[in-house]
Amino acid sequence: MKITKDLYQGSLTLLLDYYQLTMAYAYWKSGKAEEEAVFNLFFRKHPFNGGFTLAAGLEYVVDFCSNFKFSKEDLNYLGAMKNQDGSRVFDKAFLDYLKEMDFSCDIDAVEEGTVVFPNEPMIRVKGPLIQCQLLETPLLNLINFQTLIATKAARINLSAKGESVLEFGLRRAQGIDGALAASRAAYIGGCSSTSNVMAGKLFGIPVSGTHAHSWIMAFPSELEAFEAYAGAFPDKTTFLIDTYDTINGVKNAIKVGLQLREKGKEMLGVRLDSGDLAYYSNEVRTLLDKAGFPDAKIVASNDLDEHIISSLKNQEASISVWGVGTKLVTAYDQPALGAVYKLAALKNSKGEWEPKIKLSQQSLKINIPGYHTVKRFYSKDKAVADMIHLEGQEYTKGSLVIIDPSDQTRRKRIMPAFYQEEELLKPIFKKGKKKYKLPSLDEIKVKAKKQLDSFDKTHKRLVNPHLYPVGLEENLHHLRMELILKSKEENGAD
Ligand SMILES: Nc1ncnc2c1ncn2[C@@H]1O[C@H](COP(=O)(O)OP(=O)(O)OP(=O)(O)O)[C@@H](O)[C@H]1O
């Protein structure tokens, strides 16, 4: 098996959980495959105990859906699956049906770089039940991880208060795609570059880096190592100064910086990778300034995350570039976003949408039923509230109340006429045809920054962030309550 060439055999369509295929088969057998359905992809709680989530991964979804077709190899594999008695798991007629199946769903989704909140549909899929169901796991796989990492990156970049954050994660990332997708999402979330050269090549992310301790160790002395590096890269001299002794290290960097200056070149800076980063950065800053290098930057790395960066800022550390790897690309303190994908409505024989509800002992897990969408209200450029409402449902432009789906006592009165409205779900596919022009990665990054800027800083703080108001429009709230009560009655729940 050559992972570089043969692993996916040109098709990702089987990137699903087996139960999607068994359900697909059973839908087909019971004549329900072509019934029209609406599913929503949403999450229930922000990651990292935060107050916001930054959407990412849609470009992968667009690519996945554009190429949604069972290949000959896929069908051969499914055809060879056997039950214990030796019979086929999937009828030949079903595999022929899959062979002919063309992606024909409508997909509406929030764009990458949009700030999103619990219970809001991030992706809405409308189409034949069988196709909607087959998309469950691939969509979750593609959205959950990049959204998680983009959010982590945004938190780290917010802590760095606009200073450069370099993503250094490749060596500790979760495998090949975990690394590539993380570098992409980290860039969306605000990182200025990656050390991952393949991500640079594939996505056009700027690549950057310094050098490792082994470079120093390969020379008889640190001074000789710095001189050799400056000789090879006179325009890219960020010296790692902590291999033996940080203070001695910066003195050696200064010596080579002065040699460079004689040749008309300027040392860019130094990197610290151990020890007390507040103490050493301040000592190093003093020495650099005294020696005539006030513009030399101090880069810090070593297990950084948003909390350590924030603490170092509070300690007035003299760091202005942050190298962050492991804790960013693995989302170390919360390694998964829990987005889910649930049936919201099914069309009945009269052509009407029937809203669907899933009960749960945990009220947090009761879904929002019906064919619904989400709007954001802005006052000037500031986001004030999001409203989830039934698609096509008229709502008053006067005063209306939106109700928090997880606590109906939390309500907010808004006056839509006073605000600008934005429909968060954008048309991506119509009847299987792509309607969306994919933005460039740089456009997504700019959008993410603008979106984050539109939220009050109280929603973005690390500790106990202020809850941004997201609520159900009243009609949808009442519909949901009715369905909960009715379903409890019908299903014999207490
Ligand atoms: N002033 C500081 N305030 C808060 N955290 C800091 C400060 N200085 C360093 N840290 C963080 O503390 C941790 C120190 O970890 P660790 O003990 O592994 O580093 P170290 O002592 O430099 O050793 P090593 O050489 O193994 O990296 C790192 O996560 C680092 O980012």
Ligand SMILES: O=P(O)(O)OC[C@H]1O[C@H](OP(=O)(O)OP(=O)(O)O)[C@H](O)[C@@H]1O
């Ligand atoms: O700490 P991270 O956020 O993951 O950033 C990347 C780390 O990778 C390198 O360390 P290396 O792999 O050489 O190991 P080290 O811990 O011994 O420095 C570098 O010196 C950083 O410390």
Ligand SMILES: O=C(O)c1cccnc1
């Ligand atoms: O370029 C660097 O300094 C770098 C790259 C990867 C990991 N740690 C540091």
